[in-house]
Amino acid sequence: MxxxxxxxxxxxxxxxxxxxxxxxxxxxxxxxxxxxxxxxxxxxxxxxxxxxxxxxxxxxxxxxxxxxxxxxxxxxxxxxxxxxxxxxxxxxxxxxxxxxxxxxxxxxxxxxxxxxxxxxxxxxxxxxxxxxxxxxxxxxxxxxxxxxxxxxxxxxxxxxxxxxxxxxxxxxxxxxxxxxxxxxxxxxxxxxxxxxxxxxxxxxxxxxxxGLELELPRVAPRRAPKRVFASAIVVRQRGMVLLGRRRADALFGGMWEPPTVEAGDADAALELSSRLVSRPRARFAVTHVLTHRTMHVSVVSGGPRAGASYPDVYEEVRFVREAELSRYGISALAKKVLGGTG
Ligand code: SF4
The missing domain is CATH 1.10.340.30 (Hypothetical protein; domain 2)
Known part of the structure; x- marks a missing residue:
């Protein structure tokens, strides 16, 4: 055989x-x-x-x-x-x-x-x-x-x-x-x-x-992904956009994204993020599914705010040229956030 x-x-x-x-x-x-x-x-x-x-x-x-x-x-x-x-x-x-x-x-x-x-x-x-x-x-x-x-x-x-x-x-x-x-x-x-x-x-x-082909393999039921509420700020000026680089030891370590704050619910996240910009304007919401987390992110746009205190998950926060974004490590979620705001 x-x-x-x-x-x-x-x-x-x-x-x-x-x-x-x-x-x-x-x-x-x-x-x-x-x-x-x-x-x-x-x-x-x-x-x-x-x-x-x-x-x-x-x-x-x-x-x-x-x-x-x-x-x-x-x-x-x-x-x-x-x-x-x-x-x-x-x-x-x-x-x-x-x-x-x-x-x-x-x-x-x-x-x-x-x-x-x-x-x-x-x-x-x-x-x-x-x-x-x-x-x-x-x-x-x-x-x-x-x-x-x-x-x-x-x-x-x-x-x-x-x-x-x-x-x-x-x-x-x-x-x-x-x-x-x-x-x-x-x-x-x-x-x-x-x-x-x-x-x-x-x-x-x-x-x-x-006749067991649909029953095998026996997989233990997965835990439902955790729901995470966050709000991202999009600040643009003169062809530049404000991005933060995440600390190496954080989730998405080393990646760049519009500064984002997490909170217990969507309203609290929105409130926190609104303090990071001048003239905040709630724009839209994005849902992004990862293996263990479902991210609900509301996006706020506005102008730069002097002395804004960004979450300590960021190693640095600065303006980068939008035309050079491809030179930065940017997650699919961050692309969604940036893509929806012109
Ligand atoms: S190996 Fe998979 S596809 Fe092949 S006979 Fe078995 S159950 Fe069917």
Whole structure:
């Protein structure tokens, strides 16, 4: 009977999507793309990846860049901690490893910000080392394939899934196998509508045989995202706009945004922000959904106010040229706030 790897290989060879980050697979490019792909849709990465590697073509270029430039290139991708970790990792590789990424998963994991998934991806895809990996797609496929009644987010679930992945990954073309498993999860064994009739693993799949494909994996119910009320001020003058840079240790650390205050409710936030500008004018509200928080932001415009006391989450607050905004790391939420006020 063919192995799982033997069933997947021809399917992947004929069905793999052509994606920009699947070309020219240097260890560095695999690293960047895998970091981007965590928590970001493939379509978005397809847009950002070529720009990012054109700007920072190798580890040395990334390590040498100022942190602000890296965040600017990451603007709009979200989860900015990833960009800071990637940058820190590149500096470590240049400083400690002579600028070369190592091939073994254990050595890769010593790089700041490189976890087991990224290490498995770089080792297997770029170096052809037999190493497993488990991401959300792989976890779903494995839970169904083996009818595993575990929560993939729990410690026990993770241990089980990594052991299963390790048992399946072949010595020959391990990177293609790992990618095939991820691709299967992304395109066929999808969360709510798996297409079992088209699946190359259909004959082996225990969940399918038992009619459990929609019940697995068993996921613990998510906590509802926290509601956060805030108000942002937009102050423009002579082609410039007032922005604050968030402290490195804060959420969205290092990113620039119109100064924003948080409060217990929308009215209190509006009141606080109105004190930061002269002639405040409430403009519109924006709702922005993050994984653990839903931000309700009311936007106030006005003139600059001398002596305004901005929240201490900002390292600095100053006017920047609007024409040069692309040089700053600006979140998608900040873009919404700025975009709606002319
Ligand atoms: S047969 Fe269905 S449930 Fe099983 S791995 Fe394939 S798509 Fe997923």
């Amino acid at each position: 063919p192995t799982i790897a033997e069933r997947l290989a021809p399917w992947f060879a004929s069905r793999a999507r052509e994606l920009p980050f699947r070309k020219d697979r240097t260890p560095y490019r695999v690293w960047v793309s895998e970091v981007m792909l965590q928590q970001t849709r493939v379509a978005t990465v397809t847009e950002y990846f070529p720009r990012f590697v054109a700007r920072f073509p190798d580890v040395a270029a990334l390590a040498a860049a100022p942190a602000g430039d890296v965040l600017a290139a990451w603007s709009g991708l979200g989860y900015y901690r990833r960009a800071r970790a990637l940058h820190e990792g590149a500096r470590f590789v240049v400083r400690e490893l002579g600028g070369e990424l190592p091939a073994s998963p254990d050595a890769l994991r010593r790089i700041p910000g490189v976890g087991p998934y990224t290490a498995g991806a770089i080792a297997s895809v770029a170096f052809g080392v037999r190493a497993p990996l488990v991401d959300g797609n792989v976890a779903r496929v494995l839970c169904r394939l083996h009818a595993l009644d575990v929560d993939p987010a729990s410690g026990a679930g993770k241990r089980e899934l990594w052991a299963r992945a390790d048992a399946l990954v072949p010595a020959r073309a391990p990177g293609a196998f790992n990618e095939a498993l991820m691709e299967l999860g992304a395109t066929v064994c999808t969360p709510t509508s798996p297409r079992c009739d088209e699946c190359p693993l259909g004959a082996e799949c225990l969940a399918r045989r038992r």
